[in-house]
Amino acid sequence: MSVTVDxxxxxxxxxxxxxxxxxAxxxxxxxxxxxxxxxxxxLASSMAPVRTGNLARSVIVGAKLDGRQARIHRRMFRDDKSSVEMFVGPSYLSGDGGRHGHLVEFGTWKMAAQPFMRPAWDQDKRAMLDRLSxxxxxxLEKAIRRAEKRAAKLAAKG
Structure with missing residues (x-):
C-alpha cells in the first residue's frame, strides 16, 4: 500500500x-x-488495550531506539543522511511495559492483533502534518530571534 502526501x-x-x-x-x-x-x-496511548499492563504509559515520542531497533534502522537507512528523526511508539527504554507493544499491535499465534499505533496514525496523520508545519x-521564528539577540550582544561587546 502506498500513501501520497503533498x-x-x-x-x-x-x-x-x-x-x-x-x-540551532x-x-x-x-x-x-x-x-x-x-x-x-x-491518541495511541488512549487506544492501547487496557489489559496489557503499562503499555499505554509506555507510548512516547523520542529520538532513541533500543539496540535491535537501532541496528535494523541503520541498515535500512544507511545512505539517508537526514539530520533529525523522531519515533513514536511503546518505549523499550522506559520500563513501563513497552517491551511487548509489537506483539499487541501485530498479534501472535496465541493472541489476536489489537492494533493501537496504526489506527492512531491513520486517524491523526493529516492533523500531525498541519501541527508540524x-x-x-x-x-524557526524563536530561533531566529535568539540568533539576532546573540548577534546584537556580540556586536555591542565590540
Whole structure:
C-alpha cells in the first residue's frame, strides 16, 4: 500500500534553516517534531488495550531506539543522511511495559492483533502534518530571534 502526501514550503523552510547554525537548525527540527507528534502518541496511548499492563504509559515520542531497533534502522537507512528523526511508539527504554507493544499491535499465534499505533496514525496523520508545519515556523521564528539577540550582544561587546 502506498500513501501520497503533498507537502509545500520545504524550499522556503530549507532556505530559512540555512540561515541558522547546524545545531540551532537541528534543535528547531527536534522541538517541532516532538511537539507535533505528541498528540499522536497520546491518541495511541488512549487506544492501547487496557489489559496489557503499562503499555499505554509506555507510548512516547523520542529520538532513541533500543539496540535491535537501532541496528535494523541503520541498515535500512544507511545512505539517508537526514539530520533529525523522531519515533513514536511503546518505549523499550522506559520500563513501563513497552517491551511487548509489537506483539499487541501485530498479534501472535496465541493472541489476536489489537492494533493501537496504526489506527492512531491513520486517524491523526493529516492533523500531525498541519501541527508540524505550524510548529516548524514557530520554532524557526524563536530561533531566529535568539540568533539576532546573540548577534546584537556580540556586536555591542565590540
Amino acid at each position: 507537502v509545500e514550503g520545504f524550499a522556503e523552510l530549507e532556505r530559512t534553516l540555512d540561515n541558522l547554525s547546524k545545531a 537548525g537541528k534543535g528547531v527540527l527536534r522541538r517541532a517534531l516532538k511537539k507535533a507528534a505528541q498528540p499522536t502518541a497520546d 505550524e510548529e516548524l515556523w514557530a520554532e
